[in-house]
Amino acid sequence: MKQKILIADDEENLVTLVKDNLETENFEVVQARDGVETLEVTLSEMPDLILLDVGMPKIDGIEVCQRLKADPRTRDIPVIFLSALYRGEDVRRGLDAGAVRYLSKPCTPRRLIRVVKEEVAKVAKK
Amino acid sequence: MLDRLTKQGSIGIGIFFPVIIALTLLLLGAILTGYNISIQNKILRGELKNRGTLLVKNLARSSVFSFLSNDIRQMRELTRSASQDTEILYAEILGLDGEPVAGSGIGGNIPVWDKKQLLELQDVQEVYLKEKKLFDIYYPILVKGGNDQESKEILLGRALPDNAESIERMIGLARVGISTTSIRTKISSIAFKGLILTLCLVLCGGLIINYFINNQIVQPLRRLTLAAVTVSHGDLRQEVDIAADNEIGVLAKAFNMMVHELRDFRTKLEQTIYKLEDRVKERTKDLETHVQELQEQIRYLNDLNRRTVTFVTTALRELRSPLTSIHGFTSTLLSGSVKQDSEKSASYLRIVGEESDRMSKLIANLGDLLEIQSDTFAIRLKEVNCKQVIDRSISEMQEKFPDITFKKEIHESLLPVKADEERLAQVLTELLFNAAKYSPRNGKVVLECEVSDQTVSFKVRDSGPGIPDDEKEKVFQHFYRLDNESNKKYPGSGLGLTIACAIVSAHGGKLWIEDAPGGGSLIIVKLHIDPNIDTPHSV
Numbered sequence: 001m002k003q004k005i006l007i008a009d010d011e012e013n014l015v016t017l018v019k020d021n022l023e024t025e026n027f028e029v030v031q032a033r034d035g036v037e038t039l040e041v042t043l044s045e046m047p048d049l050i051l052l053d054v055g056m057p058k059i060d061g062i063e064v065c066q067r068l069k070a071d072p073r074t075r076d077i078p079v080i081f082l083s084a085l086y087r088g089e090d091v092r093r094g095l096d097a098g099a100v101r102y103l104s105k106p107c108t109p110r111r112l113i114r115v116v117k118e119e120v121a122k123v124a125k126k
Numbered sequence: 127m128l129d130r131l132t133k134q135g136s137i138g139i140g141i142f143f144p145v146i147i148a149l150t151l152l153l154l155g156a157i158l159t160g161y162n163i164s165i166q167n168k169i170l171r172g173e174l175k176n177r178g179t180l181l182v183k184n185l186a187r188s189s190v191f192s193f194l195s196n197d198i199r200q201m202r203e204l205t206r207s208a209s210q211d212t213e214i215l216y217a218e219i220l221g222l223d224g225e226p227v228a229g230s231g232i233g234g235n236i237p238v239w240d241k242k243q244l245l246e247l248q249d250v251q252e253v254y255l256k257e258k259k260l261f262d263i264y265y266p267i268l269v270k271g272g273n274d275q276e277s278k279e280i281l282l283g284r285a286l287p288d289n290a291e292s293i294e295r296m297i298g299l300a301r302v303g304i305s306t307t308s309i310r311t312k313i314s315s316i317a318f319k320g321l322i323l324t325l326c327l328v329l330c331g332g333l334i335i336n337y338f339i340n341n342q343i344v345q346p347l348r349r350l351t352l353a354a355v356t357v358s359h360g361d362l363r364q365e366v367d368i369a370a371d372n373e374i375g376v377l378a379k380a381f382n383m384m385v386h387e388l389r390d391f392r393t394k395l396e397q398t399i400y401k402l403e404d405r406v407k408e409r410t411k412d413l414e415t416h417v418q419e420l421q422e423q424i425r426y427l428n429d430l431n432r433r434t435v436t437f438v439t440t441a442l443r444e445l446r447s448p449l450t451s452i453h454g455f456t457s458t459l460l461s462g463s464v465k466q467d468s469e470k471s472a473s474y475l476r477i478v479g480e481e482s483d484r485m486s487k488l489i490a491n492l493g494d495l496l497e498i499q500s501d502t503f504a505i506r507l508k509e510v511n512c513k514q515v516i517d518r519s520i521s522e523m524q525e526k527f528p529d530i531t532f533k534k535e536i537h538e539s540l541l542p543v544k545a546d547e548e549r550l551a552q553v554l555t556e557l558l559f560n561a562a563k564y565s566p567r568n569g570k571v572v573l574e575c576e577v578s579d580q581t582v583s584f585k586v587r588d589s590g591p592g593i594p595d596d597e598k599e600k601v602f603q604h605f606y607r608l609d610n611e612s613n614k615k616y617p618g619s620g621l622g623l624t625i626a627c628a629i630v631s632a633h634g635g636k637l638w639i640e641d642a643p644g645g646g647s648l649i650i651v652k653l654h655i656d657p658n659i660d661t662p663h664s665v
Contacts, residue, residue, distance in 0.1 A: 017450075021454075084450075086442070105447060106446055
């Protein structure tokens with residue numbers, strides 16, 4: 001069965017890029033364009049991993065992550081931040097919110113896929 | 127303080143002078159008493175000697191007959207009566223051999239004075255026996271006539287013939303011892319009285335002197351000392367009221383003068399201090415103002431630095447997103463996972479093109495903004511035909527947004543205004559772009575231009591959803607974008623309005639956003655017709 005990845009970002013082009021690359025790697029991809037949609041899609045789709053942007057409309061990525069981690073239903077889904085915010089404090093904020101990894105843009109599709117595979121494998125082991 | 131000062135001197139004037147004077151008086155009394163005693167001694171001795179002499183003479187004369195008649199009993203009687211007074215220690219009648227013939231008292235115990243000289247005695251001879259404390263007085267018993275029977279007869283009472291030659295000769299000696307003890311007693315009494323008198327004198331003199339010194343010297347000095355101590359503690363109201371017309375009075379006047387001078391001096395000093403304090407306060411205030419200014423500058427610089435860092439950080443972040451897309455899509459294409467010439471690869475290339483445009487525009491806007499905000503930026507003012515600029519901007523936007531209706535409302539009385547034509551066009555284009563971006567499909571954007579009271583105003587009205595009040599100010603911030611779909615369709619750099627605002631400011635004008643009547647937003651730009659003539663803030 002294909003593993004399901006949720007990509008949450010308000011940049012259409014980036015979503016397309018990540019989606020195409022992940023699908024090539026045999027992942028099923030669902031997407032969300034803002035914070036509220038991310039929470040809804042997570043609950044309805046229960047993805048195996050979430051790729052989350054920080055600067056999103058409505059609810060920002062940090063808060064989305066905190067909410068996901070506070071909810072027992074979604075707590076165990078690994079979250080990887082993919083953001084243009086690149087400073088040390090941004091990374092710390094993201095990891096403090098409960099993310100397993102923090103990737104700063106620009107990030108190559110190859111690296112993204114490697115990280116996603118690693119994290120998915122960790123969950124599978126458990 | 128006063129006690130401490132006064133205790134340092136061992137003997138004060140109040141004691142020293144009375145003591146000296148009392149001692150002097152005592153010495154004087156002693157000398158006087160001594161002198162008195164010596165005189166009295168002399169007088170009393172004289173008196174005593176005279177008495178003894180008289181007594182011995184009487185004894186000698188009265189004993190002539192009894193001696194001649196060798197009447198021992200009579201002679202004893204005479205000596206006894208002579209020695210009746212207590213002071214007469216003895217009375218004796220001596221023969222020419224110096225041996226007592228008759229006597230009373232203690233004369234026998236006291237040896238007779240030089241016997242040889244006794245025989246040559248003519249008058250009274252007194253010898254003072256110091257150890258016995260008595261006058262031993264001798265007087266010859268003299269008779270006239272020879273030592274024959276006839277002479278004796280005559281002497282015994284028978285008359286001598288007129289021609290009879292009178293011969294005086296010594297037949298014996300009378301001796302009397304008179305004690306000087308009474309003199310001593312009297313002298314002691316005189317000495318005692320003298321002592322009492324001297325003591326009284328000393329006491330009275332001492333008291334009077336003491337009173338005088340205390341009253342005239344010590345008390346005024348104490349008052350002066352007390353005043354001096356009070357002055358030394360800073361109380362310069364002290365003045366001493368001593369009216370005495372002597373050195374102390376002069377000292378008191380000098381003291382008062384000194385205090386007066388000190389008071390004047392202190393007043394001047396205080397005034398100087400007040401002046402100095404005022405100056406210090408003034409300087410401190412100046413310094414505080416300077417410090418405040420510096421702090422403000424530091425705050426401003428810190429703020430500027432923070433804003434610069436934020437700006438650069440944000441600018442870098444803004445560049446990262448398109449770069450990620452460009453990089454990602456090209457690497458995906460290069461990896462061969464997408465077929466060449468397929469629809470997907472075409473769309474990827476289109477995206478790469480769009481993102482490159484976005485990056486270019488962003489970099490251009492960043493450069494523009496940095497130039498406008500730099501100190502060296504200057505607008506090139508010249509007479510501008512507003513109508514032409516408006517037409518140019520509208521036609522440019524019409525091309526970009528074909529489904530939006532752009533409309534202009536220009537008042538006929540439009541005068542040429544002085545402005546930087548290129549920059550003004552940039553502002554209008556940006557405002558039209560924003561208005562079109564947020565307007566719905568087939569929406570309408572109106573640009574109104576009018577001149578009134580030396581100002582020209584451009585109003586751009588859109589038919590979009592409007593801007594919430596709390597975001598009206600934020601839209602001028604760097605990289606601020608409204609959260610809505612329009613922004614996805616026509617992504618801007620987030621710097622357009624910031625640049626427009628900076629250009630308007632450089633013209634001395636103003637730019638702000640209002641809600642348009644009947645929905646949508648209304649952006650208003652007000653410029654002065656000639657920025658050179660009037661100050662910018664009059665707009």
